[in-house]
Amino acid sequence: MTRSTAAPGRAVALNHERTVTALGQCPLLTGLAREEIEGILARSTVQHFPAQRRVFEEGGRSRGAWVVTAGRVRLHHLMADGRQHVGGFRSPGSVLELTSALDGRPYMSTATALESSEMVLVPRALVSELARNYPITVRNAIEQLCLEVRQRDITTAIASLxxxxxxxxxxxxxxxxxxxxxxxxxxxxxxxxxxxxxxxxxxxxxxxxxxxxxxxxxxxxxxxxxxxxxxxxxxxxxxxxxxxxxxxxxxxxxxxxxxxxx
DNA sequence: TCATTAACCGTCG
DNA sequence: CGACGGTTAATGA
CATH class of the missing domain: 1.10.10.10 (Winged helix-like DNA-binding domain superfamily/Winged helix DNA-binding domain)
Structure with a gap:
């Protein structure tokens, strides 16, 4: 095999490694072993988004929880006058729309890639399954949802000033x-x-x-x-x-x- | 494309 | 009235 084919192969492997690492840093999956993270990734889909591309839209049917594994994402609401209300910014390791993934209701905000980004979509079914198989993820989810509620308070504070x-x-x-x-x-x-x-x-x-x-x-x-x-x-x-x-x-x-x- | 400044104008205390 | 902030326009990096 020539060098030109071997090098890209190694690059793919390194990329996979980085994705697994970032996924493992997701607060929902804290406490899970490397093999378990690998298993979750195997049953999820990895998607890439160029800068400015929408990842998902407010009101859209939830397909699962998204985890940022590379790049940066802005969460926002599109308003009638064309302006955007930004709810927050995210970086690798963040889990997005966990709430929608859990309750099956529509996405609560729109996500846009700020730069070329990689996202892992953990299907809803798998999120439920995790809760059954790994009790720690239930704790993690509660922790995460509490943080999100608290952050929403900050958003409220900003608006009310x-x-x-x-x-x-x-x-x-x-x-x-x-x-x-x-x-x-x-x-x-x-x-x-x-x-x-x-x-x-x-x-x-x-x-x-x-x-x-x-x-x-x-x-x-x-x-x-x-x-x-x-x-x-x-x-x-x-x-x-x-x-x-x-x-x-x-x-x-x-x-x-x-x-x-x- | 992003950042900055300034002039102008309506709202509100 | 005067401070504040949105609108518009012009300009530079």
Whole structure:
């Protein structure tokens, strides 16, 4: 066999390895052995999506739970005026639409690939079967659904904040809990986001998002570089977001943070 | 395509 | 009235 055929074969094997690893990192499957993950993958379908392609749509019949195994995904609702309300962003290891997979009702939001992404669709039947065969997955599912409920509270908090400063501040702080990487003094949101993404997550126009973020940069509270946002002063960020009077569990400072939704 | 700025305008406290 | 934020347009990277 020539080198030209052997090399792609090895690439496929490596790719499979990465898919298995990412699938194993899915919170639903925590505690399962490698062979069990392999078995689940064997009975699931792997699909690839180019940037901007829809993975599934709100209202569509649930075929199962989706697990992000590569790339990045945006969850959102399409609104009548053409704007999007973004519910959240996901990265490898995330499970999407577990609720729909469990109750068989339609998908609750639309998912769009932000970049070339790989998704594993775990069929509904298999999700039920997992619950029967591996009690740990029931615990995992409960844990995951609790996290999703809590995140929904954050979304509510963002929407209920009165002004744009507060909404964008709350959005950035939440993103910091989800994707934040502590660089000693500052926190970097390790997830590329356009101004439009921030605006859609905050419920404001892109111009307003820019207006507010430019001001935050002038005041030395944040710094941005090629779609990566760094929070330089979390205290001052909490101020416009009015974190003190917020009843939701965003907990930017929480040490021993529970597993977050990736 | 993404980011930024500015002028303008309606809403609301 | 004046702050705020959406709309529109122009421009730069």
């Amino acid at each position: 009165k002004d744009a400063r507060g909404r964008i501040g709350c959005t950035l702080l939440w993103l910091a809990t989800q994707f934040g990487v502590d660089d000693g003094k500052t926190t970097r949101i390790d997830y590329r986001l356009t101004r439009q993404d921030i605006a859609d997550r905050s419920g404001v126009t892109i111009e307003t998002a820019i207006r507010v973020m430019s001001d935050l940069q002038r005041r030395g509270i944040i710094r941005t570089h090629s779609q990566i946002i760094e929070i330089l002063d979390i205290e001052k960020m909490r101020d416009p977001a009015r974190c003190e009077e917020c009843q939701f569990d965003c907990s930017v400072f929480a040490s021993g943070t529970p597993q977050l939704i990736r």
